Amino acid sequence: MSRRDALRYATAASALAVLSAATGARTPTASAAAPTLIDYAMRQIPAQDIRAAGHSGVINYVSTSRPGSSFGAKPITLPYAKSLVAAGLVIVSNYQYGKPGGTAPSDFTRGYAGGVADARTGWALHTAAGGGQSAPIFFSVDDDIDRETWNRLALPWFRGINSVIGVQRTGIYAGIRPCQWATADGVIGRSRTPGKVWAWQTRSWSNGQIYPGAVLYQRIIDTASNPGPVVGGIRVDVNDVLAQDCGQWNLHP
Template sequence: MQDSPDITDLRPSRPVSRRDALRYAAAASALAGFGSAAAGAGAPTASAAAPTLIDFAMRQVPAQDIRAAGHSGVINYVSTSRPGSSFGAKPITLPYARQLTAAGLVIVSNYQYGKPGGTAPSDFTRGQAGGVADARTAWTLHTAAGGGQSAPVFFSVDDDIDRETWNNLALPWFRGINSVIGVQRTGIYGGIRPCQWAAADGVIGRSRSPGYVWAWQTRSWSQGQIFPAAVLYQRIVSTASNPGPVVGGLEVDVNDVLAQDCGQWNMHP
C-alpha cells in the first residue's frame, strides 16, 4: 500500500513468466468495458494489459483527474492515520465516494493502520483480538462512506512474512476479522505467499468471477509470479527511487484488475 512517503524500495523480482503474461492477456480481453472511465471521450488508456485502479494515501485525488488518466477507479482506505501522521485519503469519506461514483469510477475498500517500523505495529501482529477490533473499525468506516453491504474489505499484510509468522500471527488475526464480518467479506493484500495461504486456509471470500478469491496481490515479495486466483495485482508501487505515475499532482500506485468482480462496491450493494 502507498500510505507513506518513506516507503522502502522493492526487492528485485524476476520478470513475469510467459504463462502469466498469456493469462494477463486473456484477462484483459475478458474485462473489456470494465467500468466507464476508460470509455470517456478522449481519455487515454492507462494500461494495455488490463483496466487499472489506483491507490494512494496522502490526499484525495479528484475524480476528474483519475478519469483523465484513464483509470477505472480507486482502492481506498477504510482505516485512519497512524499516530503522528495525517493522510488526507484515510479514511474514504462519503462526499469523496459520491464524487468518484458520479464520475463513473469504481471503489474497492482496504484496511491498513499500522506498518513495519511505523508508529503503530503491523496490524497482523495483533492476533485474533486485534482482528476483531480492526474489522469493527473497517466495517464502520466502510459503511459510513456508502460501501456496499456485501463488498469485501482487503486487510493488509504489508510485509515479507514466512509461514510460521502466518500461522502464529496473521492467521489468528484473519480469524478475528472473519468472526466480525464473515469470511465472504474478508480479503487480503500481500505478496503471493500470504495470498495463497489465506485462500488455502479459508479465511478470505470468493469473487463472483469463477476461480477468483479476494486476494489483492502486490508485486513486492512475489518473485515475479502472479497468484492465478488474485482479483487485483499491484503492478506499480511508488517509492522514492521508483516514483509511480502522477495523477492529480500525486504519485500513485497502479493495480491491474484481473477479474470482472474485484470487490468493487457497485457490484456488491
Template sequence: MQPSRTVSRRDALRYAAAASALAGLSAAAAGVGAPSASAAAPPTLIDFAMRQIPAGDIRAAGHSGVINYVSMSRPGSSFGAKPITLPYAQSLTAAGLVIVSNYQYGKPGGTAPSDFLRGYAGGVADARTAWQLHTAAGGGRSAPIFFSVDDDIDRDTWNRVALQWFRGINSVIGVQRTGIYGGIRPCQWATADGVIGRSGSPGRVWAWQTRSWSGGQIHPAAVLYQRVVSTASNPGPVVGGLEVDVNDVLAQDCGQWNMHP
C-alpha cells in the same frame, strides 16, 4: 522492490480476458468514455494515501477507479485519503469510477505496528473499525475489505499470528467479506486456510497481491495485482500531482462496491 516483470503471452491473454469482461470495470466506464484496455494493458486501479485525488484527474490518467482506505491515519500522521469519505466516494462514482476498500492502519517501522501482529482480538477490533468506515462512506454491504499484510512474513508468523488476526476479522464480517493484501505467499496461505472470500469471477478469491516479495509470480486466483509500488527511489506515476501505486485488475469482479450493493 522486485525487478520489473516481463508480461508473458499467457499473462497477456489473461489480462485481455479480464479487460474484455470488464469493459471498463463497470457500466460507467463505457458511459463516460474510458480508454479501452489492450492485452498488455489491463484495466487499472490506483491506490494512494496522502490526499484525495480529484476524480477527473484519475479519469484523465486512464484509470478505472481506486482502492481506498477504510482505516484511520497512524499516530503523528495525517493522510488526506484516510479514511475514504462519503462526499469523495460520491464524486468518484459520479465520474464513473469504481471503488475497492482496503484496511491498513499500522506498518513495519511506522508509529503503529503492523496490524496482523495484533492477533485474534486485534482482528475483531480492526474489522469493526473497517466496516464502520466502509459503510459510512457508502461501501456496498456485500463488498469485501482487503486487510493488509504489508510485510515479508514467513509461514510460522502466518500460522501463529496473522492467521489468528484473519480469524478475528472473519468473526465480525464473515469470510466472504474478507480479503487480503500481501505478497504471493500470504495470498496463497489465506486461500488455503479459507479465511478470505471468493470473487464472483470463477476461480478467483479476494486476494490483492503486491509485486513486492512475490519473486515475479502472480497467484492465479488473485483479483488485483499491484504492479507499480511507488517508493522514494522508484516513484510511481503522478496523478493529480501525487505519486501513486498502480494495480492491474485481473477479474471482472475485483470487489468493487457497485457489484456488491
C-alpha cells in the same frame, strides 16, 4: 510478452468492459490493454484527474492515519466516494492502519483480538462512506512473512476479522505466499469470477509470480527510488484488474 502476461491482459481487458458497463464509463484509452485502479494515501485525488489519467477507479482506505501522520485519503469519506461514483469510477475498500517500522505496529501482529477491533473499525468506515453491504475489505499484510508468522499471528488476526464481517467479506493484500495461505486456510472470500478469491497481490515479495486466484495485482509501487506515476499532483501505485468482479462496491450493493 510471455504467455502468462498475455493471459493476464486478456482477462484484464474483459474485466475493463464489465467495469465500464457497470459504471457507465467509457473505456479509458490509456488503459486499453489492462484496466487499472490506483491506490494512494496522501490526499484525495479529484475524480476528474483519475479519469483523465485513464484509470477505472480506486482502492481507498477504510482506516485512519497512524499516530504522527495525517493522510488526507484515510479514511475515504462519503462526499469523496460520491464524487468518484458520479465520475463513473469504481471503488474497492482496503484496511491498513499500522506498518512495519511505523508509529503503529503491523495490523496482523495484533492477533485475534486485533482482528476483531480492526474489522469493526473498517466496516464502520466502509459503510459510513457508502460501501456496498456485501463488498469485501482487503486487510493488509504489508510485510514479507514466513509460514510460522502467518500461522502464529496473521491467521488468528484474519479469524478475528472473519468473526465480525464473515469470510465472504474478508480479503487480503499481500505478497503471493500469504495470498495462497489465506485461500488454503479459508479466511478470505470468493469473487463471482470463477477461480478468483479476494486476494489483492502486491508485486513485492512475489518473485515475479502472479497468483492465479488474485483479483488485483499491484504492478507499480511508488517508492523514493522508483517513483509511481503522478495523478492529480501526487504519486500513486497502479493495480491491474485481473477479474470482472474485483470487489468493487457497485457490484456488491
